[in-house]
Amino acid sequence: MNQSRSRALKTIPASWWRLLAGVAGGIAVFAWAGDDGYRASLIVVGCMYALVALGMYVPFVLAGTLSMAYSAYAAIGGYAVGLVVANLGLPFPIAWVVGPVVSGLLAVILGWTTRRLSGFFLVAVTLLFANAFQAWVQGNPLLGREAGIGGIPPVSVLGWTPTSMQFGAAAIVLILVVTFLIERLRMSPWGIVVQAIREVPHAVEASGARVPRMQLVALAIGGAIGSMAGSLFISSVHSINPLTFTLNLVFIALFIPIVGGVGTAWGCLLGAVLITHLTLNVNALGTSGMLVVAVGVLVILLVAPGGIAGLAGSGWRLVRRQLDRRTGRARQ
């Protein structure tokens, strides 16, 4: 009986275990917040970090192209909420669609312009693009120049106005769904080919896959998800200015998958929880939370390249091997 149970456990694929763990983690975070408004706002910030990290995960970890323009994509999502809801008086869902679509298109245009670049050159150009975008926003009268857009009304969807707790719960559900979809994408035939591009681009190109187009699609998906982060955050804080989303956010989002583990998109959620805790929730260290993060990233890169999820995965395999050995011995 013990044996059959262990066999039944084995037939459940690892992806479902990860989903279960993710949902359990989401419930745990929600329970931790209780009805504390500050903790609910921390959850929204953490979900924003997680979404930017998930957005970068698709082109960076899967396709191997590191674009750093995500502060611009998040800003587009945020300004979409400001323009559509506060200035035009249209409902929120329209803004939530407009932002990702515009960002996805922009990511395609930027990706097409920089299609010959990789590595350091791509990083430098996308950082310069983020700078130029910020300068453009600061000078744009439609976007409120330096002052930005304020007075965005509280979120309401079809007459329903969520409390901050309900909004936090919705944010958690959103990132769980996005992560699950990215995981499906990662293990789909498309995802496998894109990951092969990262490793051996010429071989994939030679076997007939349209490499540039696939990379553009990866960049567009990433840009759209990064934009959702901005929409989510601005819907919660009700105002945006050109300094809301800076390059700091991009660096944080770059470090999140590395801390959490690049092997699976669920690592982004682990990393986001840890980094939100370190940067915003640890008051004892003052402003040095970011220093702890940066040093931690270096240590993880050097010691445990799989991140926390990688460590957890190898621990899990170790336990399973011990269990197998024990049941094997029992059979004899």
Add this chain to the structure above:
Amino acid sequence: MQNPQLWVSVFTIGSFYGLIALSFYLTLVGAQFFNFAIGTYAMIAGLGTSWLVIFQSWPLWLAALTGLLAAVALSVLTEVAVIRPVQKRSNGELPALVAVAAVLFAVQQGAGLLFGHQALPGQPIFATDRITIGDAVIQPSAVPLFVATIAVFAATWLWIRGSRTGRLLRAVGDSNEAARTLGLPVGRVRIIAFAVGGLIAGVAGLVFAPSSGIGVGPDSGLHWTLSGFLAFVIGGSASVWAPLVGGMLLAMLQIFVSYYFGGDVAVYGILLVALVFFAFRPEGLFARRVRV
């Protein structure tokens, strides 16, 4: 472009960009690596010196020496403790690039913690009177920058051309693999490249700080890295002097476009120049041509 005072600004900023670009040149020639943390070494040297002089009342020469040593130590540490182990374990440039981004971020945050977030005035390493040439005025703060730029470039040029280490540097930079096969001390040469690169970045930060003021902010560190990298790409790597030309051209773009069309246009212009150069001429204006 008739205004001589604008040209003084071009030479000031261009000298600084040129020095940072020269630092990129050294780590590229010696280690085939673009060290994105270079801008933060410059910041540490300049800011550390100012902080030691202003808040700890150290004598200037000791503070400057400490600042430069810190830049060199950080640069060598980046190579030995971060880039080398990461490159040994994984192929491709992305893992090392992310690691260097973490170094950049860590140095920036550490500097903020140590020195605070307020901007400090730079400390001139020697004082002169202001110099007037025709209608243009060269501020005393810019004179050490010009002197240091010429001295550093000349010294690097002599060192790369004339010394055994300089030849080793070029040999290792052409191909780490070939150099290793020949039995050349690749690891040691890379450390030398990073040490000298860190020193030059430190000098750049130290002598530019009096013209710009210095603090832990978006205007130093990463911003300096990007400008220096762009200057390096514009100039190319054919000669030691190419980074200086690249720095001057980038400074001309920045100063004249800002002056005639406004600061926003200069930012777009720099993005455009980066796109054009990276896509169509990543080897820069002056490229070494090898006849086969």
